[in-house]
Amino acid sequence: MATTTENKQQLLDNYRMMVLIRHFEERAAQLYTQAHIGGYCHLNIGEEATVVGALSTLGPKDIVFTAYRDHGHALALGSDPGAVMAELCGKATGVSKGRGGSMHLFDLEHRLYGGYGIVGGHLPLAVGAALAIQYREEDGVVMCIFGEGATNIGAFHEAMNMAKVYHLPVLFFCANNQYAMGSMPEEDSAVPEMWMKACAYDMAAERIDGMDFFSVREATRRAVERMRETREPMFLEAFTYRFRGHSMADAGRYRSQDEVREWQRRDPIQLLGRRLEEDGILDTRTREDIEKAVDEEVERATRFALESPSPETDDLYQYVYTEEDE
Amino acid sequence: MATTTENKQQLLDNYRMMVLIRHFEERAAQLYTQAHIGGYCHLNIGEEATVVGALSTLGPKDIVFTAYRDHGHALALGSDPGAVMAELCGKATGVSKGRGGSMHLFDLEHRLYGGYGIVGGHLPLAVGAALAIQYREEDGVVMCIFGEGATNIGAFHEAMNMAKVYHLPVLFFCANNQYAMGSMPEEDSAVPEMWMKACAYDMAAERIDGMDFFSVREATRRAVERMRETREPMFLEAFTYRFRGHSMADAGRYRSQDEVREWQRRDPIQLLGRRLEEDGILDTRTREDIEKAVDEEVERATRFALESPSPETDDLYQYVYTEEDE
Amino acid sequence: MATKTYREALNDALREEMHRDQDVFIIGQDVGKFEGAYRVTQGLLSEFGPKRVKDAPISETAIVGAGIGAAMAGLRPVVEFMTINFTLVAMDQIVNHAAKIRYMFGGQVSVPLVMRTPGGGGQQLTAQHSQNLEHWFAHVPGLKVVAPVSPADAKGLLKMAIRDPDPVFVLENLALYNTKGEVPDEDYEIPLGSADVKREGKDISIFAHSRMVNVALRAAERLEDEEGISAEVVDLRSLRPLDTETILNSVRKTNRAMTVEEGWATFGVGGEIVSLLMDQAFDDLDAPVKRVGGEEVPMPYSKPLERAAIPSVDRVYDVALQVLA
Amino acid sequence: MATKTYREALNDALREEMHRDQDVFIIGQDVGKFEGAYRVTQGLLSEFGPKRVKDAPISETAIVGAGIGAAMAGLRPVVEFMTINFTLVAMDQIVNHAAKIRYMFGGQVSVPLVMRTPGGGGQQLTAQHSQNLEHWFAHVPGLKVVAPVSPADAKGLLKMAIRDPDPVFVLENLALYNTKGEVPDEDYEIPLGSADVKREGKDISIFAHSRMVNVALRAAERLEDEEGISAEVVDLRSLRPLDTETILNSVRKTNRAMTVEEGWATFGVGGEIVSLLMDQAFDDLDAPVKRVGGEEVPMPYSKPLERAAIPSVDRVYDVALQVLA
Ligand SMILES: Cc1ncc(C[n+]2csc(CCOP(=O)(O)OP(=O)(O)O)c2C)c(N)n1
Ligand SMILES: Cc1ncc(C[n+]2csc(CCOP(=O)(O)OP(=O)(O)O)c2C)c(N)n1
Ligand SMILES: [Mg+2]
């Protein structure tokens, strides 16, 4: 049993983080329909185990790059929920000062090197950050998170190859939620499972159950530990499911409600909760306390976001060039 | 013995074609140093078996796309040597009317759909041509030729994946001459052999001896025959060596003369010639006749090229837009 | 005449051309089962089947490249880029292949390819998803570029693009998809390369394309209402080729001009119009021609910042008054 | 002062900056063992070793992307694109990432990246290898773009680019690598964004950048010799930011102007200069400003055709006379 050897508080924190992400995003969805949030807004709901399972294995010198579906990643890395929600609302107090919005969270302090909007576009950047780590002989690793659809674009291939050729510590972490907007891997990928693509780059690869927190965490931990030694890239595919549409604008007509319900029976938060209950770590009381605390935290974050000011239009040109800002 | 079951005349023609390519390119190299040819000029010398072995398996409905190292391919497909040499010299009588030069030979009649200058750029085009074949329910296949260096660029990956996903009859033919300008596969590719990359696309793949005409021809024939049935893409890697620099401008300081000499001992033309002699198909007399006929042909081609007129500068705008030309 | 949205007009154009010519097919991400990220291809998969409405992997390079190859082999592909921003990963195919193949191969082959995609900002889609790069394509010989603003133009120009023997880039605009207008019921032709005077006027010519034509029209109304100024709004409609005659005729009448573009004006669209007027209408100009473009920043997410970054009716109005001062 | 080729000057700049700052490294195809496709990085691998001179696979997207990521992490990468034509396969990294990262992340990180590459035609490299797209980059806020013509400028601007905290695109030119000029021995600074009057004159201002400055200078000599006309040649040197002051000052003196660019003029560089003059110097102009650019065709291979396609001294001379007529 993984949990018996675990630090219980740590597990409760992980559980709590998954609940926080879920509630945070449900609140964000509301704010979106109320037009406090605009543009594209992609939720992690259903994929919380991939987020928390993976990121909870990282140390303070590691770096994370991810795609536009990035709220959970910011929260799991320790970003202030208020600053994240403020970013979603385009406020000056947001993590990216209201310039980035939902897709472009960045938090230097917490080693989140950004959420990016071009599919596959951040993979080369992650390789570059790992190159900097190698150059400086530091011991961090880079985790680069992307969806299964991203494995079809050229940048994926070039980044994988370069990471291997240069022997760079990049963990390519593919959150396979089975949909790239409306299309499924069997329709747009030559191989049905994404880890299989790592063979072309002589990279160790593995597929794991992305709904099971422990699977994700154990596999990621093993990979990160191994990479700290080998300084070689690795590939993980977490098989998961998004419960909501691709973005808030997606009605999801390309899949059946039955299919969604089927997957919801493996809700990663419920799965972890049950396991922790079985192992005597979580009880109804603690669970309720967590829910309540999380709700309060989300409400605080929301209030902070809504009450924060928008950036001044006079500051429109701020952050274009470094020197001009100094 | 492959040759015993062979049409002897066919084999002599193949041999003759390889000699023609060799002599043609040696003449082109001279014309380059005499400034009759300019720009980039990439020779197939050393790689003739990959060219003739592969292309001799195609039928009249098949289509070929290749890279800038394309003189041999045009000749092997049946382009008039005079028109090819004229193109190298930028003449109005050239296959591409003097607009394309060495890198951009095109011969619609002989199903050469072009030599292209951007590494990997023509791979998606080949996929599209195969799509047209599928769309019209024709039975041709597309052969797409590129170097091993091209397997590192994104376009390669996207083209391979798309060909498989759409079930298109593209034969991806990698002429691995061991150098991409100055770099070798062990330096810039995560896997040492290019056929290994096909695993990421669930594509049948094989490495063959690119110096041995029979290896190339038999493997290509098998692949093409199989593709005529399956209508699925395949991958072949022909392991070969270029005896000259990357282009005429390359002094080749990144490799030793010993290495070059070592490979020249496996000169594909000599290898085939010896085999044909052993099998009683070729004798000294025939060989000399071939050499002589080829020399005359190359001289005719050269004379035609040199005596041909340049395009009129008044025609500079011809061929930009279809309607304006009509 | 029926009233249609811009989206419906495009959808009609695709449907009609697919009925007319069996060689016309659509390829792009989520054009089929998803019915188009912006629903321009709605209903086409069920009507024409997967052979003619091809969903594609996230591989813009391969998508447009396959379109080019299929066009070389004689088909009439219509490639959808989900937005113009994603042309950036496929620029080599468009510029180095689609545009040059006919020329560099001495006219042996044409590339009858249509690339259509929405551009523009205003939807809070932020820096990576709010660009206007259409004039990059218009810079390239071998390509044609159109940018319709009305449903009728959208339908007419998309149809002409599909029938054209060379690669045509059709720029749409996210903010226009739901706008409505009259669309003729019968087949009609709008030559590629023709501008259109969307509003006649005599005091100043405002040159714009795509969504900015509507902004210019609203500014023109305000100029009329508040200042009694009669502004002519010329919809460029085509960026390559440019309809220099219509542009020059307008300025020869009004003697004053300005340009409006949604993208950044520096090395942008307006400079081409200004240069044309400088060269061919210098003596007709009573005042310097001014350009209005988006603020020169990556597009910010925050709504007030985004609003400040995109040319507004007020801005056009103010600059028109400067030109008329 | 020593006489150096443009190539040597660039090589010196790289070497000196690599000595000055351990965080500066070079990455690109064949920059190491091959010593650079055009030998700009000659000798650097043996001097600095493979950690600081990194040969890369044919993966322009990954190369410049890795440069961006390394720059975000605080290094000072110098990315070599073998030629500007290959930026087309990496455009998304340059425009959607390098240029926007600082802004869209609210200034938390900078991207001190240098991208250097030769552009231009005239070597019979044909359509896919003879382009001038530098103003595409100059269109994009967040990037800086310089295009030196002399060895001294090349060295000075490359050094400044390497020291700059933001992404800078350094445009070189194949036909300039062997040209010679005086280069100061000591360290010197050329601010990014400064134009340079390469020849003083009073009758007409000729604006150009990169190799066309030399063409303009030769045309200016002929104008002087044959017509007694005194042409001022202003080397733009930087396209973003543009040195509007130097440009305007020149025209306020000469009252006539023209632009010369190697690439296609339509939606090109000249339009920006013309628009600036239109806007800020309308009353100073005695004649319309004219543009000279490459013929609007994909670059043909044939030498006579190629020569006809690229702006020549004769062409500049003739157009100058038209402006002065
Ligand atoms: C290059 C590019 N093409 C298309 C898009 C539009 N797009 C945004 S998200 C998406 C699907 C991505 O799927 P996947 O990688 O599986 O990630 P997920 O959204 O499922 O997390 C697409 C096609 C884009 N952003 N970038
Ligand atoms: C995208 C791109 N990057 C760089 C180049 C410059 N270049 C031309 S050929 C070449 C090497 C290609 O090697 P390979 O694919 O092995 O083919 P080979 O020349 O050996 O036949 C390079 C890097 C190019 N033409 N296109
Ligand atoms: Mg997905």
Ligand SMILES: [Mg+2]
């Ligand atoms: Mg090679």
